[in-house]
Amino acid sequence: MTKKKTxxxxxxxxxxxxxxxEILNKAEIVDLRYGVKGFVVIRPWGARIIEKMYxxxxxxxRCTGHEAAVFPAVIPEKNFKRESSHIEGFAPxxxxxxxxxxxxxxxxxxxxxxxxxxxxxxxxRSYRDLPMKIYQRANVFRNETKATRPLIRSRExxxxxxxxxxxxxKDAEEQxxxxxxxxxxxxxxxxxxPFLPMRRPQWDKFPGAEYTIGSDSIMPDGKIIxxxxxxxxxxxxxxxxxxxxxxxxxxxxTPWLTCYGPCMSRILSSVLxxxxxxxxxxxxxxLTPIQVVVIPFYNDKSKKINEAVKNIKTNLLNEYIDVKIDxxxxxxxxxxxxxxMKGVPFRIEIGDKELENKTVSIFIRDIRKKVNVSIDxxxxxxKNLGAEYDERLLARANEFFSDKIVDCKNKVxxxxxxxxxxxxxxxxxxxxxxxxxxxxxxxxELQARVMGTRADINEKAKxxxxxxxxxxxxxxxxxxxx
Amino acid sequence: MTKKKTxxxxxxxxxxxxxxxEILNKAEIVDLRYGVKGFVVIRPWGARIIEKMYxxxxxxxRCTGHEAAVFPAVIPEKNFKRESSHIEGFAPxxxxxxxxxxxxxxxxxxxxxxxxxxxxxxxxRSYRDLPMKIYQRANVFRNETKATRPLIRSRExxxxxxxxxxxxxKDAEEQxxxxxxxxxxxxxxxxxxPFLPMRRPQWDKFPGAEYTIGSDSIMPDGKIIxxxxxxxxxxxxxxxxxxxxxxxxxxxxTPWLTCYGPCMSRILSSVLxxxxxxxxxxxxxxLTPIQVVVIPFYNDKSKKINEAVKNIKTNLLNEYIDVKIDxxxxxxxxxxxxxxMKGVPFRIEIGDKELENKTVSIFIRDIRKKVNVSIDxxxxxxKNLGAEYDERLLARANEFFSDKIVDCKNKVxxxxxxxxxxxxxxxxxxxxxxxxxxxxxxxxELQARVMGTRADINEKAKxxxxxxxxxxxxxxxxxxxx
Numbered sequence: 009m010t011k012k013k014t015x016x017x018x019x020x021x022x023x024x025x026x027x028x029x030e031i032l033n034k035a036e037i038v039d040l041r042y043g044v045k046g047f048v049v050i051r052p053w054g055a056r057i058i059e060k061m062y063x064x065x066x067x068x069x070r071c072t073g074h075e076a077a078v079f080p081a082v083i084p085e086k087n088f089k090r091e092s093s094h095i096e097g098f099a100p101x102x103x104x105x106x107x108x109x110x111x112x113x114x115x116x117x118x119x120x121x122x123x124x125x126x127x128x129x130x131x132x133r134s135y136r137d138l139p140m141k142i143y144q145r146a147n148v149f150r151n152e153t154k155a156t157r158p159l160i161r162s163r164e165x166x167x168x169x170x171x172x173x174x175x176x177x178k179d180a181e182e183q184x185x186x187x188x189x190x191x192x193x194x195x196x197x198x199x200x201x202p203f204l205p206m207r208r209p210q211w212d213k214f215p216g217a218e219y220t221i222g223s224d225s226i227m228p229d230g231k232i233i234x235x236x237x238x239x240x241x242x243x244x245x246x247x248x249x250x251x252x253x254x255x256x257x258x259x260x261x262t263p264w265l266t267c268y269g270p271c272m273s274r275i276l277s278s279v280l281x282x283x284x285x286x287x288x289x290x291x292x293x294x295l296t297p298i299q300v301v302v303i304p305f306y307n308d309k310s311k312k313i314n315e316a317v318k319n320i321k322t323n324l325l326n327e328y329i330d331v332k333i334d335x336x337x338x339x340x341x342x343x344x345x346x347x348x349m350k351g352v353p354f355r356i357e358i359g360d361k362e363l364e365n366k367t368v369s370i371f372i373r374d375i376r377k378k379v380n381v382s383i384d385x386x387x388x389x390x391k392n393l394g395a396e397y398d399e400r401l402l403a404r405a406n407e408f409f410s411d412k413i414v415d416c417k418n419k420v421x422x423x424x425x426x427x428x429x430x431x432x433x434x435x436x437x438x439x440x441x442x443x444x445x446x447x448x449x450x451x452x453e454l455q456a457r458v459m460g461t462r463a464d465i466n467e468k469a470k471x472x473x474x475x476x477x478x479x480x481x482x483x484x485x486x487x488x489x490x
Numbered sequence: 491m492t493k494k495k496t497x498x499x500x501x502x503x504x505x506x507x508x509x510x511x512e513i514l515n516k517a518e519i520v521d522l523r524y525g526v527k528g529f530v531v532i533r534p535w536g537a538r539i540i541e542k543m544y545x546x547x548x549x550x551x552r553c554t555g556h557e558a559a560v561f562p563a564v565i566p567e568k569n570f571k572r573e574s575s576h577i578e579g580f581a582p583x584x585x586x587x588x589x590x591x592x593x594x595x596x597x598x599x600x601x602x603x604x605x606x607x608x609x610x611x612x613x614x615r616s617y618r619d620l621p622m623k624i625y626q627r628a629n630v631f632r633n634e635t636k637a638t639r640p641l642i643r644s645r646e647x648x649x650x651x652x653x654x655x656x657x658x659x660k661d662a663e664e665q666x667x668x669x670x671x672x673x674x675x676x677x678x679x680x681x682x683x684p685f686l687p688m689r690r691p692q693w694d695k696f697p698g699a700e701y702t703i704g705s706d707s708i709m710p711d712g713k714i715i716x717x718x719x720x721x722x723x724x725x726x727x728x729x730x731x732x733x734x735x736x737x738x739x740x741x742x743x744t745p746w747l748t749c750y751g752p753c754m755s756r757i758l759s760s761v762l763x764x765x766x767x768x769x770x771x772x773x774x775x776x777l778t779p780i781q782v783v784v785i786p787f788y789n790d791k792s793k794k795i796n797e798a799v800k801n802i803k804t805n806l807l808n809e810y811i812d813v814k815i816d817x818x819x820x821x822x823x824x825x826x827x828x829x830x831m832k833g834v835p836f837r838i839e840i841g842d843k844e845l846e847n848k849t850v851s852i853f854i855r856d857i858r859k860k861v862n863v864s865i866d867x868x869x870x871x872x873k874n875l876g877a878e879y880d881e882r883l884l885a886r887a888n889e890f891f892s893d894k895i896v897d898c899k900n901k902v903x904x905x906x907x908x909x910x911x912x913x914x915x916x917x918x919x920x921x922x923x924x925x926x927x928x929x930x931x932x933x934x935e936l937q938a939r940v941m942g943t944r945a946d947i948n949e950k951a952k953x954x955x956x957x958x959x960x961x962x963x964x965x966x967x968x969x970x971x972x
Contacts, residue, residue, distance in 0.1 A: 039609060042605075043608065047562035049559065052559055076538055077537050078536075080531065103588070105587055126524065130521070
């Protein structure tokens with residue numbers, strides 16, 4: 009008699025869209041049934057990953073001299089309107105509160121420049137106050153008109169926003185580079201999400217920025233997903249809020265501002281999508297809510313097993329390893345499936361035989377293989393296996409990403425590359441205003457977005473724009489996006 | 491020549507209101523100049539204390555089996571209206587979003603029962619799903635009609651809300667007791683804020699609760715401040731959301747729900763007010779953003795001093811002690827004043843003499859005394875002094891609280907007690923509906939609030955209600971509140 013085995017069993021590469029919806033549901037990451045378009049409930053398994061992401065990001069921000077603050081979630085309309093391109097860019101997406109009698113109309117923050125700068129006007133007086141580097145973790149709101157997608161494009165999302173002020177443009181631009189490095193060190197190296205740092209074309213920068221550098225990752229279906237952006241704020245924006253300081257020689261100057269916005273809920277969507285497989289989630293050891301699940305097999309000597317399990321738990325917890333004992337009355341197969349689908353890196357089974365041999369086997373989620381480990385060395389082994397686990401996930405993600413960029417000589421090439429779920433790289437007339445027509449062509453005719461030019465390396469255009477045929481000034485990348 | 495010493499120097503007991511506003515400003519806890527009534531900016535010094543409070547609370551919640559989740563900040567009007575007393579209680583305080591065409595009107599959450607229960611209707615199926623214990627850290631919004639006060643009564647505040655479901659009323663009531671214990675263990679024992687757990691009279695319970703137990707603390711001006719409440723939700727509320735489960739015998743039942751709402755921003759106001767003194771803030775060692783400030787005195791041998799300071803910093807950080815080196819170019823007196831006013835528990839000065847003697851003196855903020863400590867034992871000493879520091883703060887807070895309750899035999903007594911900034915305890919007709927008239931008398935004639943009856947001990951009434959003269963059923967407490 010063979011029992012039907014319950015497995016997740018959806019092909020991630022074959023049907024990513026179904027895979028993504030199903031895993032969010034089955035692994036209890038989010039619940040889409042809240043009943044308001046674009047607002048989801050983040051369930052414990054998702055919330056705990058996000059919390060770990062926040063802690064890693066926040067501690068890195070503190071190490072780089074940022075201080076936490078908590079700003080109001082509402083922004084008065086008058087602040088919002090001070091900088092014309094900012095309000096123009098955000099107005100269609102703003103949720104407004106019902107106006108109360110005699111009070112300003114209030115916006116739910118879509119981002120908080122206009123809240124921070126109101127205070128920077130008061131807080132920044134002298135060069136001694138600079139640099140001022142403040143961040144907040146916050147929920148922000150955008151009334152998306154496009155179709156929403158859980159974690160990818162929501163009407164409420166959960167991010168960190170840093171707002172920094174510097175005495176010189178040079179300092180500010182160094183911060184922009186630091187921000188890119190932080191994305192690299194955290195999102196890429198720790199969370200395992202590879203990306204391209206892209207300097208956005210003029211027509212696609214943050215409303216109110218002098219320039220914007222986005223970080224574009226790619227999903228298993230070949231769609232581009234924009235991850236943290238960092239912006240050099242325009243002097244016009246800074247002046248609109250009358251932010252000034254007096255320098256060493258008592259001269260009044262305008263500071264240079266930057267902002268950076270890593271969005272935890274959105275990065276989570278990349279983490280889930282990039283590492284997962286047909287059996288469900290695969291989560292980085294560093295981010296998973298449970299790192300080790302222990303499944304005891306009881307029998308008449310269950311007291312001894314209980315003791316051993318308790319010891320293992322204590323030893324692991326003492327080393328800050330998140331461990332769960334699953335002694336529920338489900339069948340073993342059900343338990344195996346469940347924790348595998350949830351993406352728990354290590355499963356330890358323990359019964360008579362294991363106790364006798366003082367050895368347990370550890371099932372390793374990503375490679376689905378078992379290794380034998382002495383019970384006495386368990387904690388040390390788990391730590392080592394954990395480090396190897398994350399290295400493996402990162403290497404695999406890098407490999408997935410490595411062949412995604414394809415050089416294209418003409419429009420047909422671009423179309424083929426985009427249709428195969430890759431990113432097209434090609435010569436392009438300009439990322440200044442005069443290139444916008446060609447970008448519109450790419451958007452309308454090829455259903456893709458011109459992501460911009462590389463911000464980390466200098467790529468020189470040779471030849472003509474593959475769209476309009478004029479002399480190319482830049483090499484751009486384009487991809488399909490959500 | 492004597493220099494004028496800059497000090498905070500506002501009498502906390504003499505003029506609490508001025509003390510409170512000034513210290514919020516000078517210690518950079520909050521900034522009131524954001525320009526929207528009841529919305530304040532929490533500055534880094536306040537934000538870091540709040541973050542520490544969150545971490546302590548959240549880790550205690552996890553230890554007691556609660557899981558984190560993240561719910562939307564908006565609640566559709568239709569959810570909100572399902573339970574009549576809930577909407578009636580909250581309606582005047584709700585911020586509504588501008589209605590979008592074809593969509594439900596959305597409320598900014600004043601509290602999230604009606605968001606959670608919408609999902610509990612879907613998540614709770616069987617007794618196996620119970621208990622369900624979920625919390626979120628969240629910003630909530632109330633359009634306060636009364637005067638707002640920073641951190642005490644704001645239109646946006648930062649709290650944790652737990653929403654738990656149980657199979658039986660007994661289990662739910664045990665949770666209510668656990669919640670009170672958590673308030674005791676964290677807010678009282680760790681943060682040093684004493685309180686009275688009070689069962690609210692029927693007319694003052696949470697809208698939609700069967701009963702509410704609040705925890706009332708007292709401010710230096712004798713005003714009562716309500717800290718975390720815990721509620722047993724009424725069966726009517728649960729049924730309005732059609733939350734049901736099937737028990738072991740396949741019988742359909744209604745679960746019992748509880749909720750608990752410790753508000754970090756509000757608890758912060760008590761922490762600041764209770765421990766502070768005329769020189770500024772005094773913060774619990776456990777909560778302060780900086781636990782030790784080191785002030786180096788440089789001279790020609792500054793290299794050696796630099797090395798020593800760096801060593802001290804590393805040693806303290808290795809033991810998770812938050813340390814700051816103040817090597818700014820301010821005068822020593824300014825530095826002393828500044829860190830004293832900010833409430834940093836320990837200040838270490840280090841110069842030639844200290845290096846030579848391998849001994850530093852530690853200035854202890856609350857008692858304003860110095861102790862000498864060997865540099866080699868510094869880390870261990872700081873830890874011990876830190877534990878003693880918090881014990882001392884707690885003992886002092888308890889002492890402040892200990893004489894605050896005074897028995898009253900008549901209305902004149904009550905008035906005198908209230909006017910002296912204390913809490914009146916007296917016989918009262920009833921905390922059920924029929925006592926509301928007498929409570930209204932207390933409110934109108936004595937400008938005080940009937941806080942309810944003790945939830946932790948059983949106090950039996952003997953004699954008659956001091957307000958109406960009818961037979962007293964309960965002993966109540968009353969105090970002035972904001």
